[in-house]
Each structure stands twice: as C-alpha cells, then as structure tokens.
Amino acid sequence: MSKRPEHQAPPELFYNEDEARKYTQNSRIIEIQGQMTERCIELLVLPEDTPCLLLDIGCGSGLSGTVLEENGHLWIGLDISSAMLDVALERETEGDLILADMGDGVPFKPGCFDGAVSVSALQWLFNADKKSHHPVKRLYKFFSSLYASLSRSARAVFQFYPENENQLELLTSQAMKAGFYGGVVIDYPNSAKAKKFFLVLMTGGSAPLPKALGVDEEDSLQVKYSRREASKGARGKPLKNTRAWLLEKKERRRKQGKETKPDTKYTGRKRSGRF
Amino acid sequence: MKLITHNMLTSKCLKGVVTGYPLAINATDVKISEVDFNPEFISRIIPKLDWEVLWKAAESIGHSEGLPQTIDPKFEDNEEFLRKAHKVLLEVEVEEGYLTCPESGRQFPISKGIPNMLLTEAEVQ
Numbered sequence: 001m002s003k004r005p006e007h008q009a010p011p012e013l014f015y016n017e018d019e020a021r022k023y024t025q026n027s028r029i030i031e032i033q034g035q036m037t038e039r040c041i042e043l044l045v046l047p048e049d050t051p052c053l054l055l056d057i058g059c060g061s062g063l064s065g066t067v068l069e070e071n072g073h074l075w076i077g078l079d080i081s082s083a084m085l086d087v088a089l090e091r092e093t094e095g096d097l098i099l100a101d102m103g104d105g106v107p108f109k110p111g112c113f114d115g116a117v118s119v120s121a122l123q124w125l126f127n128a129d130k131k132s133h134h135p136v137k138r139l140y141k142f143f144s145s146l147y148a149s150l151s152r153s154a155r156a157v158f159q160f161y162p163e164n165e166n167q168l169e170l171l172t173s174q175a176m177k178a179g180f181y182g183g184v185v186i187d188y189p190n191s192a193k194a195k196k197f198f199l200v201l202m203t204g205g206s207a208p209l210p211k212a213l214g215v216d217e218e219d220s221l222q223v224k225y226s227r228r229e230a231s232k233g234a235r236g237k238p239l240k241n242t243r244a245w246l247l248e249k250k251e252r253r254r255k256q257g258k259e260t261k262p263d264t265k266y267t268g269r270k271r272s273g274r275f
Numbered sequence: 276m277k278l279i280t281h282n283m284l285t286s287k288c289l290k291g292v293v294t295g296y297p298l299a300i301n302a303t304d305v306k307i308s309e310v311d312f313n314p315e316f317i318s319r320i321i322p323k324l325d326w327e328v329l330w331k332a333a334e335s336i337g338h339s340e341g342l343p344q345t346i347d348p349k350f351e352d353n354e355e356f357l358r359k360a361h362k363v364l365l366e367v368e369v370e371e372g373y374l375t376c377p378e379s380g381r382q383f384p385i386s387k388g389i390p391n392m393l394l395t396e397a398e399v400q
Contacts, residue, residue, distance in 0.1 A: 051313055076279075085389055099393055100392035109285050145288070
C-alpha cells in the first residue's frame with residue numbers, strides 16, 4: 001500500500017489524536033515544518049518590518065503559525081481536523097482557529113488578508129473522499145474564494161507534495177482560471193529528500209517567479225547522473241554460473257514467491273571431490 | 276474566536292447564500308486574554324474592518340463599553356482609541372456559543388473558541 005497519507009483516509013479521520021500528537025512530540029516534524037514555513041514567508045515577499053494579517057490554510061497544530069508569530073505576523077488558521085486544532089489549543093498559539101474544509105471555499109469576506117501560507121495541505125484537495133467530492137470543482141472553488149479574500153498585491157504560497165505531473169498541471173491551471181498569476185518553484189530539484197514544491201500565486205499582475213534554491217549546480221549534476229546511468233547499463237547482468245549470477249537468480253525467485261533455499265557461505269561453491 | 280475573525284468570517288460557502296455577512300453571535304461564554312498591544316498592526320487593520328459590524332458584535336456580547344461607534348478620522352495618532360480597538364479585536368474571545376447566518380439562519384456552533392464551519396454535502400454549492 002502506498003505511504004502517502006492522502007491514500008489512507010480522509011484528512012479529518014487521518015489526523016486523529018495519535019497522528020496529531022506526533023506534531024507536538026516529534027522534533028523532526030517540528031523542525032521540517034518550521035523550515036518550510038520560513039521558506040513560505042520568504043516567498044511571500046511581505047513588506048519589511050510590517051505586521052501583517054495572514055491566512056494559514058491547513059494550519060493543523062499551529063506549527064507553521066508559531067513561525068508566523070515569530071516573524072511578527074498575526075494569523076487566522078483553517079483546518080478540517082478537530083484533533084489537530086485541539087493540539088493547537090494545547091500549544092496556546094496566538095492565532096485564531098476555524099474548523100472548515102478548504103474545498104468548500106475560504107469563508108472570508110473580500111480583501112482581508114495580506115497573504116496566505118499553507119504547509120503540506122494542498123495535496124489533500126486531489127482526493128474525492130465523499131461521493132459528492134469533485135476534485136477539479138473543489139480546487140476551483142478553493143482558489144476563486146481565496147483570490148477574493150486576499151488583498152491586491154498579496155501572494156499565496158503553498159508547500160505541497162504532488163503525486164505526479166498531472167496534478168501540478170491541474171493545480172496551476174485551476175489557479176490561473178481563478179485569476180492568479182504565478183507558478184511552481186521547485187527547491188533542490190535534484191535531491192530526493194530536500195526537494196520541495198512551492199506553488200507561488202500572485203494577485204497583482206504578473207511578476208517574475210522567485211528563484212528556487214539549489215538549482216545553480218544543476219548542469220553538473222545532470223551530467224553525473226547520465227554517466228552513472230550509462231555505466232550501469234554497460235555492466236549488465238553478472239556473468240553466468242558465477243556466485244553473483246546465482247544470488248541474483250535466487251533473489252528473483254524469492255521476489256516471485258517461489259521456494260528458495262537461504263543464501264549461505266556455501267551458495268554457489270563447487271562440491272569437493274570427496275563427495 | 277476573536278472579534279477580528281468574526282469581522283471577516285462569512286457564510287457565503289453555503290448553497291444559495293450570496294454575502295452571508297455579518298454572522299450574528301450568540302455567546303454563552305466569553306473570555307478575555309492578554310495580547311501584546313501592537314499599535315502599528317491595529318492602525319493597519321482598521322481601514323479593512325467593517326466598524327459598524329465590529330461595534331454591533333461587541334455590543335451583542337456585552338463588551339462595547341467605551342468603544343466609539345464611528346472611527347476617529349485621525350485614529351493613527353489616537354492611542355486611547357487604538358487601545359480600545361485592540362482590546363475588542365484581539366483580547367475578547369468567544370469561547371462557547373454559535374454563529375447564525377443572516378440569510379439562511381443556519382447555525383455554526385463555537386466550541387473551545389473554534390467555530391465549526393464544516394458543511395454537509397447538501398449545503399455545499
């Protein structure tokens with residue numbers, strides 16, 4: 001089964017008390033969420049030293065909100081999981097919390113926020129957890145109501161985990177349809193772990209997208225990768241009747257679920273003459 | 276829920292509701308918490324607010340004493356005014372109660388200070 005949380009249960013059920021507790025106890029989660037929020041704030045390009053009113057979409061336990069507070073901003077958070085919001089109450093975050101589903105639209109009057117951030121929440125909109133859910137419609141409703149609730153020249157930055165290219169395309173096309181300008185910024189595109197996707201949406205006319213982190217050495221990495229691929233292909237299968245060949249064959253049989261003797265130091269050895 | 280949030284919250288996500296603003300407050304428990312006073316933030320946020328809605332909301336939960344009904348035209352320099360606005364906007368919190376949509380009459384419960392704006396399948400547009 002896939003490891004992606006979106007494939008396991010709807011967000012209001014997946015983020016139960018056990019899952020919510022991780023967000024107060026697991027220092028790794030706290031650190032990563034903090035770093036991603038910092039980067040979101042950087043991408044928001046807010047006026048310097050001005051306290052702003054921000055919207056946190058999928059605020060959860062308020063980890064991202066804490067970072068917003070540290071930067072001197074006030075925030076209002078939306079989340080669908082009441083267990084996560086309970087944790088936010090426990091942590092005594094300063095922001096105000098609202099239990100709502102972002103796919104039903106952002107329930108605010110026009111022009112009230114100076115910016116919006118969202119950390120690891122957007123990918124949930126691709127799910128159809130109920131019969132009545134239509135992901136494309138929900139995305140459009142979300143983006144159009146968000147567009148309305150932002151003040152002009154405000155930005156919205158979403159860190160998210162897309163599953164494939166199609167999702168990226170759908171996301172940007174629906175955001176453009178709702179009136180936003182912008183696109184996806186990919187930080188550290190060549191790293192499996194540090195790679196992060198940020199959807200940067202702008203309301204006030206098109207401006208150049210911010211530069212992604214860790215891309216200047218792209219060319220050299222590209223070359224290394226292709227050379228490694230080539231040498232891998234050249235090596236090919238191990239020589240027949242060798243120990244390596246035998247081990248590979250046994251491994252293959254194991255994967256097929258066939259009965260296979262365990263690998264020992266005797267595997268692939270010639271019998272001695274005494275037998 | 277703080278009154279600044281109430282001043283921005285609508286029920287326009289409901290099917291058939293056009294503006295859904297302002298939501299009426301019925302509070303059974305109101306608490307006051309200390310929040311640091313930030314005059315810069317308050318004077319930035321005042322032009323964005325619907326002051327009449329804020330005043331009525333404050334009155335409906337019994338915290339309007341001393342709050343002027345209209346915005347002082349030179350509010351940036353009036354610290355007393357900013358302090359009063361700060362108290363009503365950020366320190367007064369509705370803990371328990373419910374919000375009512377002005378158009379459909381739908382009630383949204385508030386518990387532990389969190390308004391529940393979740394909609395049922397039939398209510399979604």
